[in-house]
Amino acid sequence: MQRQSNRILAINPASTSTKIGVFDNDILIMEKMIRHTTEDLSKFSSINDQYLFRKNTILEALDEEGMNVSNLAAVCGRGGLLRPIEGGTYEVNSGMLEDLRVGYSGQHASNLGGIIAFEIADALNIPAFIVDPVVVDELEPLARVSGFSSIKRKSIFHALNQKAVARRCAEKRGRRYEEVNLIVAHMGNGITVGAHHNGRVIDVNNGLHGDGPFSPERAGTVPTGDLVELCFSGHYSHQEIIKKLVRQSGLFAYLGTSDVVKVEQRIVSGDKKAELIYHAMAYQIAREIGAISAVLKGQVDAIILTGGLAYGESLVELISERVSWIADVEIQPGENELQALAEGAARVLNGEERAKVYPF
């Protein structure tokens, strides 16, 4: 099908940076990472309060790059901690804006993606979208049962990148995403391993404050009794324990850094503790992939390793040697999120998909 030219601005707000990209449909024209200093962000008491500051830095960056916003056909932001929704491209509406502002399912910089996209698009009278936010929830009923009746398992994961790499993998095999079974391990600051069955992520660990492998920053699954003891030890407030589990666990807690490149350098120079912990992270990722292969009854077309950590050759090797008996292992390093946002918006602008309405 012949596609018309659609200029799309994609916005991905992360904790200390805002990444932006301008695309012609899914072809990248310009990309920029705007870094925010601690001093800049410490002026704001909440993530939501940063919206105007971040929006202005985006408009300034576009101006510096000579990008004329009046040529845009749509703006697409990374969606945040909304109500659980199925995957897809959603037009930003007033209900979504309200949920993003209060942080319906919690606080995360990605909550700003939809808000900033809307503000820029509204002034230009063009649509604003979000694509596959972190709350995409396509879990099977079986996967929701935790074993502790007061707690349900939740789907919070790197849906945007997981679905984009899964689509690409299916396409390479001459199949549609809706026709394949894939295991995708996104390995970034958090790590999530999803079972993609015929285009739906039917099981995945909650990579923010849930379960799964430990990661550069997160604790992942920890022994429950010991965690309860720690919570009631009187040493930590509620906020402190959450921060410890989400931002100060994993590699950071054991090795004092969450920078995987530095950890790899320490291993090469003979640091045995760094080696043990790094190998343990690979071991836990492989164990999660093995567990989720049972969800797919062993019918797995491919295992995809993606995210920033997939640039690390030794990590990829350590995981592959434990899981390559399950299926072919494909490496798609990086987080590909701006590209995935543009692709999601382009599918709607070109009439290949209809924008979904939040909450559906």
Ligand SMILES: Nc1ncnc2c1ncn2[C@@H]1O[C@H](COP(=O)(O)OP(=O)(O)O)[C@@H](O)[C@H]1O
């Ligand atoms: N060349 C590399 N080799 C190994 N790890 C890397 C490399 N580049 C980045 N990383 C790691 O990737 C992580 C960030 O991954 P990314 O997918 O961008 O993050 P997130 O999913 O959290 O947004 C960081 O922990 C960083 O140390």
Ligand SMILES: CCCC(=O)OP(=O)(O)O
């Ligand atoms: C697990 C989804 C939240 C998320 O995006 O985490 P990181 O970017 O910190 O890996």
